[in-house]
Amino acid sequence: MPEPDALEAATTALLTVECQNGVVGEESALPELAxxxxxxxxxxxxAALVDAARGxxxxxxxxxxxRRPDGRGANSNARLFRAAGRLPVRQLTxxxxxxxxxxIAVAAEDLVVRRLHGLSPMAGTDLDALLRNLGVRTLVVTGVSSNIAIPNTVFDAVNLGYDVVVPADAIAxxxxxxxAEVIRNSLALVATITTTEALLERWDPAR
Known part of the structure; x- marks a missing residue:
């Protein structure tokens, strides 16, 4: 776990990545991942981390x-993107x-960052600017998938100078x-790896 001051509320943010109905919901385009x-x-x-963080x-x-119904602005330069456009459940705006x-509940004070392109919620979106305006230095990354979006998010955040924390049991x-392989061989080299329980104990000492 990071030192206590590394998770101070004023300089820490919790990010959920692609925890949306069309990805991890009951009517997912990716049922195996869901x-x-x-x-x-x-x-x-x-969900527990989100609630504790707000607290x-x-x-x-x-x-x-x-993506837009007409696909305008979306990538087509990889097999993943082309397949996404043909799936029965599409992530339409x-x-x-x-x-x-x-x-997972979205509260009024939460920020939702939407993207129409790419593999990462950090590259080419408002996320970095929002975090800097909030004075964030430490980013806790959760969500899916450990195959693509999570590593992209972690690497982009580290490249931009953030300290990144990944609760290993809050990604999939x-x-x-x-x-487990991505965490062991990649993420652990650049981020602090922890658990949901350890973060909950940090944010809720009464547990």
Whole structure:
């Protein structure tokens, strides 16, 4: 775990990545990933972290991936992007698919950062500017997937000078073994790896 002052509420933010109905919800475009996120308890742990963060004044942000019905501005330079455009559930702007999935709640004070392109909620979006305006130095990253979006988020944040904390049991990918390998061989080299319980204890000493 980081030193106590590294998780001070005034300089820490919690980010949920692609925890949206069309990705991890019951009507997901990616049912295998959605099943892993729910059956592993990851979504419930993210929800608990969100609630605890708000309780101590840590800013919560939700990163959502979406696309226009006409696909304008979306990437087509990788197999992943081309496949996404053909899926039966599409992450269309304004649809239920791009709403944050239960049991995670979005509060009035939360910030929602939406993107129409790319693999990372940090690159080419308002996220970095918002964090800097908030005085954030430490970013806690949660969500999906450990295959692509989570590593992209962590690397981008580290490149921009943030201290990054990843609760290992509050991210998910497919297969499940991929998450452990990515954490061990990549994320642990650049971020502080912790657990949901350790963060909850930090933010709620009464636990």
């Amino acid at each position: 099943k892993e996120a729910r059956d592993s308890g990851m979504l419930a742990r993210v 101590v004044g840590v800013q919560v942000l939700h990163a959502v991936a979406e 304004g649809s239920r698919a791009v709403e944050v999935a239960a049991p 990918g497919v297969p499940a073994s991929c998450t």
